[in-house]
Amino acid sequence: MDHVDFITEQWARERPDLDVSAMAIIGRVARLYLAYQDGMQKTFARFGLNAAKFDVLATLRRAGAPYRLSPGDLLKATMVASGTMTNRIARLESDGLVLRQINPADSRSFLIELSPKGLALIDRMLEEHVATQESLLVAMPMEERVAFKTLLSRAQIAVEQA
Amino acid sequence: MDHVDFITEQWARERPDLDVSAMAIIGRVARLYLAYQDGMQKTFARFGLNAAKFDVLATLRRAGAPYRLSPGDLLKATMVASGTMTNRIARLESDGLVLRQINPADSRSFLIELSPKGLALIDRMLEEHVATQESLLVAMPMEERVAFKTLLSRAQIAVEQA
DNA sequence: ATCATTTATCTCGATATCAAGATAAACTGT
DNA sequence: ACAGTTTATCTTGATATCGAGATAAATGAT
Structure with missing residues (x-):
């Protein structure tokens, strides 16, 4: 119950x-x-962050070297409104975790890049983050996790058909 | 993929x-x-609402006649901060969907009650709401839903142990 | 070449949230 | 009774979000 x-x-x-x-x-x-x-x-x-900032840093890190994406790319990856991303980038920039560069290929746009400090932070955090995630699932046996993941995928497909 | x-x-x-x-x-x-x-x-x-307001109206409706709970009861049911509930109640009151009454048993507290308009609204909404929820799952066969629900419960128990 | 359209991002105002502290009433032990 | 503690709610200030509209550059059609 x-x-x-x-x-x-x-x-x-x-x-x-x-x-x-x-x-x-x-x-x-x-x-x-x-x-x-x-x-x-x-x-x-x-680590002095929140889920929103982590999300942006992790997206840049996952993209691979040189850890550089446009605000538009970040938008597509994170499913927030454009004004929200502007704000997130501004805060990460003032934290010194990302650098904003001019995009030579398109001057409407920018390139947001992990600073050395940002890269070091996200790389250190990731180990703790995956350990935390594992701890949230540790009481669930492996075969249940496998079945759960399958059903989560099926549910996602179902909701996308609606 | x-x-x-x-x-x-x-x-x-x-x-x-x-x-x-x-x-x-x-x-x-x-x-x-x-x-x-x-x-x-x-x-x-x-219906002119959002998830936050719906949550409060539905909690009051679920409680049964006379559809009346204290802010503290609503807090426990909805897992938000106390200031958030103050704000939600104020907005629902100005929408005319709930009434705020004095609690004769404890004058630190109030009783928040669905207005006739609020009761009518939530009762009408509920039919559409459950139909919407069903539509989000309709592509999922029943036996998958049963297994999914079981695993969701197991996952919840697991996360609570962490 | 030029104008209209599309694309990429930012600005602004409204709303919602939280955490911490304030307020006020109700308990509790003496 | 009464002082101290607990309980119930509200207030305040900071932050995050969204949606709509603004801005500016790139693209496309003629």
Whole structure:
């Protein structure tokens, strides 16, 4: 009897006409997401960051040397509004973690590049970050993780068809 | 080859020393959560609400007649900061969807109650909301949904042990 | 070549959130 | 009773986000 069970029981009592079986799944995805965010946030904070800044630094790092992408590329990778990305880049720049360069190929655009400090930070953080993620799943046996991952992919395909 | 596969491949190339298997699961939970939020948000907007306001109205409705809870009860149910709940209640009150009453049993506290307009709105919305949720899952066969729900519960238990 | 359109990013105003501290009422032990 | 503690909510200031519109450069059609 977890929290989502409690909610679905309340609905069964109050609105027995409604089929809340989909809610039982979506609600659990939401709770789980929040629990993961919460667990990972502590690692970000230890390095003076938050999830938003980590997201940008990790995207640049993943892109490979020279760790340089345009704001537009970062936008596509992170699914936020353009004004949000402008703000994230500005803050990372004032933290000295990224450098903003002119794009010689297109002067409407810029190139955002990890500074040496930014690269060192993200590379150090990543080890702790993946260890934190592993710790959030450690109580789940491997065969369950495999099945879970498969069903998560299927659910994603399903929601994209909707 | 979905978006999370793309990211894990980038990490495998850039940081082959890191084990990103946990990330492959947590990343999928995050994407799925965002996709569900996105799908549900459209229903909220059709009724002039957002997820935050819907959450409060639904919590009051679920509580049963007379649809009345204290700000503290709402806080416990929704996992936000106290100032956030103050703000949500103020906005719902100015929308005429809830009424704020004195708590005769404890004058530090208030009782927040669905107005007739708020009750009518949430009851109408709920039908569309559960239909939207069902549509987000409709492409997923029932036996997969059952297995998925079980694994979501197991994952939640696992993360709570961490 | 020139003008219209598209593309890339930024600015601005509105909203939502949180954390920390403030306020006020209700308990608790003496 | 009463002082100290706890509980319930609100206030405030900082930050993050979004959407719409602004700006400026690149592209395309004639």
